[in-house]
Every structure is written in structure tokens, then in C-alpha cells.
Amino acid sequence: MNFLLWLILLILCWPLALLALLLWPIVWLLSLPFRLIGISVDALFELLSALLHLPARLLGARGGKR
Structure with missing residues (x-):
């Protein structure tokens, strides 16, 4: 789905599509620490x-809906 959206953007405005293609790895690297923090907070x-x-649970209660 993302690829199809990128192809439409490439057809409509190719400089913006190329800029998005070049900036995507940088955005992914910048968001990685926030994802790791989110995983850690969820685990906590x-x-x-x-x-x-x-x-x-030790007293015998059944696991119900969360």
C-alpha cells in the first residue's frame, strides 16, 4: 500500500517523492529510540x-478479560 502511494506521489510530484525516498531512512533512525522506549514502558x-x-491468581481466581 505504501509503495502504491509512493508511486502516485512519484507521478504527481516526482521531486517530493524522491525527497521522501531519501529522507525515509533518516526518519526511521530518528524514531527508533522512541520505539524502544515504548516497548520498555509497555513491558514495565x-x-x-x-x-x-x-x-x-494465587488464591485461584480465573484469568478474565483484560
Whole structure:
């Protein structure tokens, strides 16, 4: 889908399409630390949730809907 959108942009405005093609790796590299932070925060919240639900699970509660 992204490739088709890029092809349409290439047909309509080729300098902008080439600029997007050249800047995409730079944007990806700049966003990588934010993705890693997001993964870490998500893992931390999952750990906290597991710790908070541990007493109920030890007492025999069934795992319900999250």
C-alpha cells in the first residue's frame, strides 16, 4: 500500500517523492529510540499488572478479560 502511494506521489510530484525516498531512512533512525522506549514502558506496565494480579491468581481466581 505504501509503495502504491509512493508511486502516485512519484507521478504527481516526482521531486517530493524522491525527497521522501531519501529522507525515509533518516526518519526511521530518528524514531527508533522512541520505539524502544515504548516497548520498555509497555513491558514495565505488563510487569506491574502481573505483580498486582499475582495474589488473586494465587488464591485461584480465573484469568478474565483484560
